[in-house]
Amino acid sequence: MSGIERVGVVGCGLMGAGIAEVSARGGYDVVVVESDDARARAGHDRLEASLKRAEAKGKIDSAAEVMGRIRVVTDLSELADRDLVVEAIVEDEDAKTALFRELDAIVTSPDAILASNTSSIPIMKLAVVTQRPTHVTGIHFFNPVPVLSLVEIVPSLLTDGDTKDRARSFVTSLGKEPIDCQDRAGFVVNALLIPFILSAIRMFESGFATAEDIDRGLVLGAAHPQGPLALADLIGLDTTKAVAESLYEEFKEQLYAPPPLLARMVEAGLLGRKTGRGFYTYDK
Numbered sequence: 266m267s268g269i270e271r272v273g274v275v276g277c278g279l280m281g282a283g284i285a286e287v288s289a290r291g292g293y294d295v296v297v298v299e300s301d302d303a304r305a306r307a308g309h310d311r312l313e314a315s316l317k318r319a320e321a322k323g324k325i326d327s328a329a330e331v332m333g334r335i336r337v338v339t340d341l342s343e344l345a346d347r348d349l350v351v352e353a354i355v356e357d358e359d360a361k362t363a364l365f366r367e368l369d370a371i372v373t374s375p376d377a378i379l380a381s382n383t384s385s386i387p388i389m390k391l392a393v394v395t396q397r398p399t400h401v402t403g404i405h406f407f408n409p410v411p412v413l414s415l416v417e418i419v420p421s422l423l424t425d426g427d428t429k430d431r432a433r434s435f436v437t438s439l440g441k442e443p444i445d446c447q448d449r450a451g452f453v454v455n456a457l458l459i460p461f462i463l464s465a466i467r468m469f470e471s472g473f474a475t476a477e478d479i480d481r482g483l484v485l486g487a488a489h490p491q492g493p494l495a496l497a498d499l500i501g502l503d504t505t506k507a508v509a510e511s512l513y514e515e516f517k518e519q520l521y522a523p524p525p526l527l528a529r530m531v532e533a534g535l536l537g538r539k540t541g542r543g544f545y546t547y548d549k
């Protein structure tokens with residue numbers, strides 16, 4: 266038993282909305298915090314649309330019932346009574362450490378777990394800014410959260426065994442499959458996936474092959490469900506670049522360095538599906 270009933274999520278973007286959705290579908294009471302009213306409304310609409318799709322596909326009985334367990338708010342202090350808070354804000358170390366300091370002061374139960382969905386920032390950096398490093402862990406979901414079953418559990422050197430067990434048991438209660446990872450940038454999956462995506466971007470940038478042919482090559486020749494450039498668009502090119510930078514910072518290996526084209530696309534606001542254009546264009 267995880268002893269978790271009340272879940273908090275910070276950030277209601279791509280991942281935060283997904284984590285809130287699967288938690289509410291798992292029967293938990295969920296409070297989601299966004300940075301302002303407009304984003305909270307957008308997050309609420311994103312959640313509602315996803316739940317209605319799940320209802321239409323027969324995956325849940327009632328979108329309204331699940332939505333009834335979720336509140337999207339803008340005041341962080343509404344997380345005071347939570348047993349578990351999962352942070353899913355922008356992949357920026359300063360923003361995340363500032364938030365963990367605040368959460369540590371706000372969340373009252375000494376047993377409460379503060380978790381991060383970070384893809385690449387060492388959990389230790391977040392743990393040490395709190396007064397409860399034993400209760401800080403990585404719980405790394407995959408995108409799209411309602412669809413992909415893998416979750417990486419990433420304890421830091423200071424996380425205690427009970428916190429790790431409770432995090433695993435929470436994840437299992439959502440119908441997800443946890444794997445254990447060491448606290449190294451990229452954990453297991455991104456340490457392998459990001460250099461693969463960066464290689465595809467370099468191949469496209471060099472004019473070696475078109476985006477479509479690179480992606481078709483991997484779909485038809487290696488049975489990947491989608492090609493690496495389509496996957497980068499799905500992850501978000503800003504997030505892809507941020508994860509690559511964290512990996513490069515940690516290991517200083519060339520294969521993790523973001524290629525210039527990726528940097529230019531992020532500067533241009535071509536972030537993939539979420540902005541309607543990346544390596545491909547999308548209907549918004």
Ligand SMILES: NC(=O)c1ccc[n+]([C@@H]2O[C@H](COP(=O)([O-])OP(=O)(O)OC[C@H]3O[C@@H](n4cnc5c(N)ncnc54)[C@H](O)[C@@H]3O)[C@@H](O)[C@H]2O)c1
Binds near residue numbers: 279300355356384
């Ligand atoms: N995109 C992916 O495929 C993926 C997969 C696994 C993990 N992650 C990780 O999940 C996290 C979120 O990524 P995302 O893709 O959902 O990003 P996103 O840009 O879609 O969402 C981030 C949200 O956080 C909100 N936010 C920012 N600062 C905030 C604050 N201080 N308080 C409350 N809300 C705040 C933003 O308004 C935005 O809605 C990142 O750490 C990322 O590395 C992403």
